[in-house]
Amino acid sequence: MKDIVATLIDQALTTLRSTAEWPEDLQPSIQLERCKDKAHGDLACNVAMMLAKPLRSNPRAIAQQIVDALPASDDVVKVEIAGPGFINFFMNEAANFRVIKDIFAKGEQFGRGDAKNQRIQVEFVSANPTGPLHVGHGRGAAYGASVADMLAAAGYDVQREYYVNDAGRQMDILGTSVWLRYLQACGETLTFPSNGYQGDYIADYGRELHASHGDQLMRSAADVFDGVCADEPAGGDKEKHIDDLINRAKTLLGDDYRVVFDKGL
Known part of the structure; x- marks a missing residue:
């Protein structure tokens, strides 16, 4: 849901930057938090308050401009402005389950990234062979293997390296x-x-x-x-x-x- 709302807000900001009132180089970070009280919606965004200083404008007025520029979406039931300028999003319950179809369609590839043509070498363990192994070597093996697996899942071409220092x-x-x-x-x-x-x-x-x-x-x-x-x-x-x-x-x-x-x- 965060990705859906972030895309909608980004599209609204792009529309507003095309007007004479908003600078073209204005690129705020879009931060979304889950609402603690469902009565206030599912997700809240503080982007309007972040833009108050650079735009020299009231954050609630900025929030209204953003809401007015939001593209229509079947995933969003309602949008409200709350407090000093929070934008609260009420999501369609069906949006919570849309990902299930994606999971079944992609199978084991679900959630994996696509860092094309980027290679990473991960060296881990490389325990000193001149002494007994200890628990730290086991921890290093588990940690290093997990880091390598996560990078591979992100799409990197990962080479796992274990140096055996058996000379010199x-x-x-x-x-x-x-x-x-x-x-x-x-x-x-x-x-x-x-x-x-x-x-x-x-x-x-x-x-x-x-x-x-x-x-x-x-x-x-x-x-x-x-x-x-x-x-x-x-x-x-x-x-x-x-x-x-x-x-x-x-x-x-x-x-x-x-x-x-x-x-x-």
């Missing part, structure tokens, strides 16, 4: 963290880096790696930390410390580095 420095930190926990599982004593992955799940992976590969990947802690920059708690640089450890892991393990990397991955 962070993954190397993960793989090296797993290896260091593996070394501890082998019985080596070492100070775990402050910038490594601290979760208990990393220790679990280290133990699993030891169970599946035995001492195949073991190197002495002395060799591992040889030439490695001191960690931050010892007055060093934690970023360089972990990068040095990554380089030592790659050097000492060679092709086997991929084994610990893939375990983390």
Whole structure:
């Protein structure tokens, strides 16, 4: 019903702008509210009061001009001017049910928009693969999927994107963290880096790696930390410390580095 009335008001305003009294560039926003009391009608519009200042006229007089310019419509039974200049519309009850035919005719396409030739990419979830999933990832999945579905319903060409960050420095930190926990599982004593992955799940992976590969990947802690920059708690640089450890892991393990990397991955 709001669309029907808004169209009628817009047509009336177009007619009035064609007269010498109304400026052609006058484009008020048409706002419609449902009447709280059905005795006052179904919908009320305050456009006349919005136009009072630019037209320098009494809002009730403006409202009367709009009402007089309204096109005839079988959907509107009666129009009244109320209070300081509200325009109240009494709708034909049949207008409430006309949409039902439209719903049956359009089926699943009912309510969908037609944003032609407009593409949107929605990236969502993209959970950090270096740690366990948590409830926020589930929330992001539901929210992102809903946003993408609504945009698609509006007619956009939507691409849903999920980035898996399974390469680069962070993954190397993960793989090296797993290896260091593996070394501890082998019985080596070492100070775990402050910038490594601290979760208990990393220790679990280290133990699993030891169970599946035995001492195949073991190197002495002395060799591992040889030439490695001191960690931050010892007055060093934690970023360089972990990068040095990554380089030592790659050097000492060679092709086997991929084994610990893939375990983390």
